Amino acid sequence: MFKWMTMKRFIYFFVLFLLLTLSLFYWLNAISSRTLEDNLIQSSMNQLDYADSILDSVVAESSQAGMQYTVDNRVRLYDHDKKVLDNYDVQMNKNDIHDRMMESVLFSQSIDSLNIYWKTDGDFITTGHDSNIEKLLMDATSQGWQVIDGGLYYFSVSSIMKPSFKPSDIQYVVGIKLKTQALTDLLNKAVNSKSSNAFYLIGENLLTNGTTVEASIVEEVKRTVEANNQTIMKFDYHSKNGDYYILSKYSPEIDTYMVTYTRVSDFLVPLNRTRQVFFTGIAIIFLIGLVVIFTFYRNFYRSVYLLDKKFSQVEQGNYGTRIREGVNKEFDRLFRSFNHMVTQIQSLFSSLKLETELRKTAEFKQLQAQINPHFLYNSLFFIMSAARTSPDSVEQMSKHLAEYYRYNTKLDSREVTFGSELELAKHYLIIMSLCKELEYDIQLPETFETLPIIPLIIQPMVENAIQHGIEGRQGAHQVAIEVRQREEEVQIVIRDDGKGMNSEEIERLLRRIESEHAPAESRGIGLWNVNQRLKNEYGKASGLRFSPNDWGGLTVTAHIQLTQSEV
Known part of the structure; x- marks a missing residue:
């Protein structure tokens, strides 16, 4: 009767242990899901912030190049030189300006073309092949970034100094066109997986990296985004295709949003499968466990105690300890593995000690050399x-x-x-x-x-x-x-x-x-x-x-x- 009561209590403990394990796994699974989502969001924010910082540097570089040529003496005095120099010298000055502009374009990874248009006589210098750029420069009346036909342009104007500035005072316009490829390459830096995508929202227009963007997400972005250049805006979106989180960062200089979205449900699929496999495995373990308890109950604790004792000896540094095989046939294989492990550890420590001494000697000899x-x-x-x-x-x-x-x-x-x-x-x-x-x-x-x-x-x-x-x-x-x-x-x-x-x-x-x-x-x-x-x-x-x-x-x-x- 005493043995049966002990066995029954052990079964109760086994069942309680399985229930606690299930509860703990459910709690850990929930925490893992939240942690995974938080890490994904943080990773996406970091990549978006990184891509946005590169975009800011691209914009700053282009703006600086525009201002540089606006105040350049050769450009500023070009009209005056045409009046006092002969045609040959004028053409040489023009060629020199063009060569310097080409050099700036060649050394920049983001500038597609650099252009100067003199409104006084219609003279025009360009490094590109865009037939519409001259008209855009003719119509430019202010300084700054503009979005035209989905492209980004920076215009820098120079005018005769007067108390009140009018468009008619503009002498010449420096125009810079950004490479579309340079912008779309940044989108690839803003995504972190195959379940992510990114695009620019430029007014009502989209600029993508060639991948298809879900129309419903675009509409949600247009409805939700706000012009905040300090922080990354984050909001969730649920559709029949899955659960998404959407991040956006506003660039006030070019009035453009960089947007990324990630389908979270793709990352949670392995966790859900693991949970299903775990619950199935727990049920199987429970049935097998009952059989194992009744079969090996008498010998189990004795063998575990022996193994624990030997592990304690190993922990204390006794690597010469061994378990005599044949004590318990059910545990013979485990005991052989333990003996093999301790033998390998003993050999490893000996090799490690020798290698450490050899390494120190080699380092020292190298220093002497x-x-x-x-x-x-x-x-x-x-x-x-x-x-x-x-x-x-x-x-x-x-x-x-x-x-x-x-x-x-x-x-x-x-x-x-x-x-x-x-x-x-x-x-x-x-x-x-x-x-x-x-x-x-x-x-x-x-x-x-x-x-x-x-x-x-x-x-x-x-x-x-x-x-x-x-x-x-x-x-x-x-x-x-x-x-x-x-x-x-x-x-x-x-x-x-x-x-x-x-x-x-x-x-x-x-x-x-x-x-x-x-x-x-x-x-x-x-x-x-x-x-x-x-x-x-x-x-x-x-x-x-x-x-x-x-x-x-x-x-x-x-x-x-x-x-x-x-x-």
């Missing part, structure tokens, strides 16, 4: 030139050069100390100070003298400060090295008074050293190597940071995260 031969050549030439005039300098140079290369060539891949690394940097700075005017300052607290660090971290940063900082600025001669602790990290700060970097150059340098792949060119590979080694050895929070300093140069800071035992 990067010793700059020009540094050695320059040092030897200095010794030759100073051999007769300054024996003391030769002695110092030889001593420090020997110490410098002895340190580099006898290093292995094991950790060294801050003291020995800064001693290497000091040798290098003394050598450089003998060759050129150079002042240096090294500050290392005594507590950091014996603190371990991976080798050849400080030296590449010092070389970078001199080669790319001090040597790039006339009169620069100062280098300062400071080791300090900030909370749970050690900072190695190297400052110079060299040419420095602005914020854009610093941002480009950060992107280069944070890349997963080394720079293709030799410039910057030393800092990339240092940054990657710091992250690999001390964690992702470690690495290099750059900032301007009070000297006008650059400050390079190496952040080294310490473990709790090292702090």
Whole structure:
């Protein structure tokens, strides 16, 4: 009776578990649907905003080109030159204006044609083949964007300065026509799937990328959109073809709406199918589960307990544990898989440890191989030139050069100390100070003298400060090295008074050293190597940071995260 009651309670628990699973799945499915829709909408908004920003840049570029030729001296004085110059010079000026206009069109991906029309005598220069553009320029009386026959034109007018402006005061008109292909290409950037489409609403006209646009959606857009150039307007639309969300962005400069719409129901079909499959699977599992409970009830918990115990041993690092096969025939295959998995994990950890050691050794050997031969050549030439005039300098140079290369060539891949690394940097700075005017300052607290660090971290940063900082600025001669602790990290700060970097150059340098792949060119590979080694050895929070300093140069800071035992 006791066993039957235990079995019955277990069945009740199994049924309750299935009901909870169904409820949880239904809730997760609803959340997944909402999350998927929100992500789709956000993705569409981002792409629409991106396409609109490109459109704004295209419009700004075209407007700027129009204004540029409106105030251009050759264009502005063209009428006057025709009166004072002979026909040949006039034609040469006209050809020069045309060539410059063609150059502007060729270098622009969005301008279809650039045109100038002088209303005073009907003279006309064009880079295109549109037969109607001349008439459009003749009729132009104001400055700005116009939509004509589904095309976008920008007109810039120049008039004789008078207290009150009249159309008759216009001397000439500069007209720019945008490429229709450039506009339709932006529509492809505004869609994110095969279930999405996009179009421009220009007044009552549509401009599409060649795909068919649903007429009902166009009517809904015309009825709903508002001229708001600050935000993206979003509204839902339901039809017999499915559920849609529609996004629109208004461009006030060209009085045009960029519209995208996406059929959400297409993305929810897999979720609905998954839900159906899940409910069917739950029903099958329930029936099979009842059979399994009655068949394997006696042995199930014992085998699970054994497996859990072995997993705990593996979690604690005992990769030599195994389950003796034959304990439970129903679980033999699972036990064999467990034994195989633990064996593979044990082998993997051994291989990983070996590969890690080999990688560190290879990285270190690569750093040693990067010793700059020009540094050695320059040092030897200095010794030759100073051999007769300054024996003391030769002695110092030889001593420090020997110490410098002895340190580099006898290093292995094991950790060294801050003291020995800064001693290497000091040798290098003394050598450089003998060759050129150079002042240096090294500050290392005594507590950091014996603190371990991976080798050849400080030296590449010092070389970078001199080669790319001090040597790039006339009169620069100062280098300062400071080791300090900030909370749970050690900072190695190297400052110079060299040419420095602005914020854009610093941002480009950060992107280069944070890349997963080394720079293709030799410039910057030393800092990339240092940054990657710091992250690999001390964690992702470690690495290099750059900032301007009070000297006008650059400050390079190496952040080294310490473990709790090292702090």
